[in-house]
Amino acid sequence: MKVEALLFGGVAVFFGGSAALYGFWSADPAxxxxxxxxxxxxxxxxFxxxxxxxxxxxxxxxxxxAEVADNTGPLEFFPAQSPWPVITALGFAVACTGVVYGLWLFLIGVGVLARGVLGMTFQYAARGADQEE
Structure with a gap:
């Protein structure tokens, strides 16, 4: 992934320089x-x-x-079932509805959304603790 990192790093440098020059010369915030x-x-x-x-x-x-056989074996870990994507989607939907109907509903949605994202992030955090890579 070193080549990909360098490629996207070059793209980031290009957009960063473009943003600086464009912002200086045009004064267009959008x-x-x-x-x-x-x-x-x-x-x-x-990164x-x-x-x-x-x-x-x-x-x-x-x-x-490299040979074709060098890339055999399991590639990544894909979980069979997880309730967290549904909870995250529900929290996002409630937060978006809260933008229309009020701050109280938005805050509830952000809370559910945060719980869903944290659940997805740390669901398998201890999975590799007893395994050696």
Whole structure:
């Protein structure tokens, strides 16, 4: 994932420079905000790819001497069932409805949404504690 990290890092640098120049020359807040968001998204993907590369090392796709059989075996862990995506979607729907109907409903939705996101994040946090990678 080193190549992907460098690629998205270059995209992030481009959007960051574009946002700085565009914001300075045009004084348009909407366009500048869009370019800053594009910079942030590219930087986030670049950071993820770089951390994944540091944690897991080179993949068989990154090596020129790799064989097809080098990429066999389980790729990732995919859970069979989880209630957290449904709770997250419910919290998001309630929060969006709360934007229309009032702050009280929005705060309830944000609370349910936060619980769903935390549940998805830490559902399998201790799964690899007893396993060696």
């Amino acid at each position: 366009g500048t905000a869009a370019l800053v968001v594009a910079f942030a998204m590219a930087a986030l993907v670049s 993820f790819c770089a951390m994944h590369y540091r944690r897991k090392g080179r993949r068989p796709q990154d090596r020129t001497d």
